[in-house]
Amino acid sequence: MTVALYRRHRPTRFADLIGQDVVVDTLRNEVRSGALAHAYLFAGTRGTGKTSTARILARAANCESPRDGEPCGECRPCRELLDGASVDVLEIDAASNRGIDEMRELRDKVKYLPASLRSKVYIIDEAHMLTTEAWNAFLKTLEEPPDHVLFVLATTEPHKVPETVRSRVQRFDFRRVSTQDIAQHLQTIVQRDGASADADALDLLARAAQGSVRDALSYLEQALSIGEQPVTVESARRGLGLADPATLQELARGLAGLDAAATLRAADAAFNAGADPRQLIRELAHLARSAELCSVGYPEGAVGTPEEIELCRELADVAAPGFWLRALDVFATAEINLRQPVDARLQVELALLRLVRPPTGVGESPSFEAFEARLTALERAAGGAVRAQPNPAESPALGAVPAASGPVPTPSADGSATGSRDPASVDGWKEAWPLLVEAINRVDVPLAGVLRDCRPVQADAGHLVIGAHSPFHYDRIHDPKKGVLLTEAASRIAESPIRVETQLIGGEPGPRSPADPSVVSDLTQAVLDTFAGSRVTATRLREPGSSGGA
Numbered sequence: 001m002t003v004a005l006y007r008r009h010r011p012t013r014f015a016d017l018i019g020q021d022v023v024v025d026t027l028r029n030e031v032r033s034g035a036l037a038h039a040y041l042f043a044g045t046r047g048t049g050k051t052s053t054a055r056i057l058a059r060a061a062n063c064e065s066p067r068d069g070e071p072c073g074e075c076r077p078c079r080e081l082l083d084g085a086s087v088d089v090l091e092i093d094a095a096s097n098r099g100i101d102e103m104r105e106l107r108d109k110v111k112y113l114p115a116s117l118r119s120k121v122y123i124i125d126e127a128h129m130l131t132t133e134a135w136n137a138f139l140k141t142l143e144e145p146p147d148h149v150l151f152v153l154a155t156t157e158p159h160k161v162p163e164t165v166r167s168r169v170q171r172f173d174f175r176r177v178s179t180q181d182i183a184q185h186l187q188t189i190v191q192r193d194g195a196s197a198d199a200d201a202l203d204l205l206a207r208a209a210q211g212s213v214r215d216a217l218s219y220l221e222q223a224l225s226i227g228e229q230p231v232t233v234e235s236a237r238r239g240l241g242l243a244d245p246a247t248l249q250e251l252a253r254g255l256a257g258l259d260a261a262a263t264l265r266a267a268d269a270a271f272n273a274g275a276d277p278r279q280l281i282r283e284l285a286h287l288a289r290s291a292e293l294c295s296v297g298y299p300e301g302a303v304g305t306p307e308e309i310e311l312c313r314e315l316a317d318v319a320a321p322g323f324w325l326r327a328l329d330v331f332a333t334a335e336i337n338l339r340q341p342v343d344a345r346l347q348v349e350l351a352l353l354r355l356v357r358p359p360t361g362v363g364e365s366p367s368f369e370a371f372e373a374r375l376t377a378l379e380r381a382a383g384g385a386v387r388a389q390p391n392p393a394e395s396p397a398l399g400a401v402p403a404a405s406g407p408v409p410t411p412s413a414d415g416s417a418t419g420s421r422d423p424a425s426v427d428g429w430k431e432a433w434p435l436l437v438e439a440i441n442r443v444d445v446p447l448a449g450v451l452r453d454c455r456p457v458q459a460d461a462g463h464l465v466i467g468a469h470s471p472f473h474y475d476r477i478h479d480p481k482k483g484v485l486l487t488e489a490a491s492r493i494a495e496s497p498i499r500v501e502t503q504l505i506g507g508e509p510g511p512r513s514p515a516d517p518s519v520v521s522d523l524t525q526a527v528l529d530t531f532a533g534s535r536v537t538a539t540r541l542r543e544p545g546s547s548g549g550a
Contacts, residue, residue: 005224006217009189011052012082013070014060018185018213019177020049026172027053028069031060037170039142039151041127043158044174047212051091051125053174054152055081058089058121061150077117088117095126100133107141110149120149127153128160135162143168176211179203179303185213186220190231195224197231200305204236207286207303208279241276243283244269249311251352252287255327256318260356267352277344278335281351285331291315292324323355330354423494429456429464432493439489447485450476457503464490464498467505478502 011017014024030036040057042050059071059081071078080086092106106122114120124130130138142151142165153169155161183199183206190197197220205223209216223231223239237244243251247270254263270280290302290309295316302309315324334351338344423432433456441448450473451466458465466486468474476482483500490498 004218005189005221006214009192009217011049011056012073014053014056015070017049017053017056019181020053020174023053023172023174027057027060030069031057031066032069036061036150038145038149039169040153041158041161041166041169041171042152042154042174043171044156045176045211046156047209047214047216048174048177049213050154050174051123053172054121054123054154055089057152058119058123058150061119061121062088062117080116086115086117088114088119089121089123091123091125093126094124094129098129098131098134100131100137103130103134103137107137110141111146114148118148121152122149123152123154125154126156128155128157132162135165139164139168177213178211179206182206182209182211182213182216186216189217189220195231196229197223197236198233201231201233201236204233204242205240208240208242208282210282238274241274241279243275243280244273245307247273247275248280248283248287252284252291252311252315253318255284255352255355256291256315256323258356260353263352263356264349267349271345277348278338280348281331281334281338285328285335287312287315288324288327288331291319292328295319295321295324327355424459424461426456426459429459435493436486436489439493440485444482444485447476447482451486457505462497462499463501465501465503467503469505471504474502474504 014028017024036057040054042053044050056071059073059078060066060069062077062081063071064075064077065072073079073082077086081089092102110120110122145151151169153161153165158166158171158173183202186197186202186205187199190202201223202220205219206216208219219236219240220231223236226235226239228235236242247266251263251266251270254260254266267280271277286304287308290304290312293299293301294309294313299309299313302312304312330351334347337347423429429436437448437451440451454466454468454473454477456464457467466477468477477486483502486500487498490500
């Protein structure tokens, strides 16, 4: 059976450890001076070298001729430990030996002298898994062990180790290894094994490892097992189950534009091509982090290739402020959920939908946000003139309202931008009407509902007359407080002062068929407009076209 890559290339000296300089220097100094502690706590994320360091320390503590704090690797104790033939160094998995009985047995055994070495070394892995009773049974021995015993506790969750234990040991924190250090280590391993790999492929594997050297070696082994030499970015992606870059870009742009259909379509393409759900979430989180950093003016903190950085700048420009921060939170929750026995694809799709279809609260208008984002994306894709960006501080109530100076795009049924007209005319305001309604909807939902049934009847460069079809609509729009909102929104859209007036024009807001059972009276419609989001389930009023009683 082939030995795994991370086992074949396990460090045998302190100098072989990757990215743990502080730990290495301190332990070598202690070995060199002969001032080893009686117990150590190695804490850090998986794959950062905790167990490997414990084994090296066990050899260094027993080496007959250490060299500059390093085990020589040639003396009898070193050879025994390298071959795994010594009974004086014991590795205990606390996840499966976590009870009080196991600790009592260990406590009874530590008093016996080593069989052949200078010191007995107990390496307790996943130490945080020990029960409270087990810690209590072990505590006195840990505090005052015999002179011939050395304890090394390794854990990924040091906060779960009792404070009484942490105060009795020497603690070392193992940090995540940098992507650059891991990539260089992978290059060394590839050369040592007589294989070949592109530098970009090794960088990709190093980034996917997220600071874990063991994970990086496992990913490299997967990429090498495909059989293609040299290992390329494409083969590395296939080995890891990563999405195609073009598909990932489509997915990210769909999220930025709040385009649910495009987002799900890109996710489907990624899954059909064999993308791993957890890796897909991690890649999206990587882009979301970089995009958020670009959006707050810290692009140098973004990590990735020049093409990815440029994509993240685009994503930051298109999405609403704070969108990518919320995306990071959603992706973190999704990754936690993916650790459970669930439908992985469904969890990813749920996370994507939560971002593109956020819950609507009072005064919120995700449709306006979606329209704005998609319009910006369309303008960037078309290479056209970018709309003027108004300063939200000018309108604390309305926030940012899209400028409509010059050509005013209007949303079609699918949300895309179609024709344009000059807003200084009635036809121009008809084109810009959805923008005015949505701008009002952000601050006054009932007023926006009333405004939807009105229309512009007169307009020039500084004047707009809104026609109301009923006294109810007229009274709501003619209210002075509402007039201020309308004037401000219209002026912001036209990018020039606009005086707004109201005129009662009578008639129905639009063509209605008396035979259509969905048609309601002006009074019922007024109630629906006032309480936006409501629907009629029953009525005792006689509606047009009805016969008989209620």
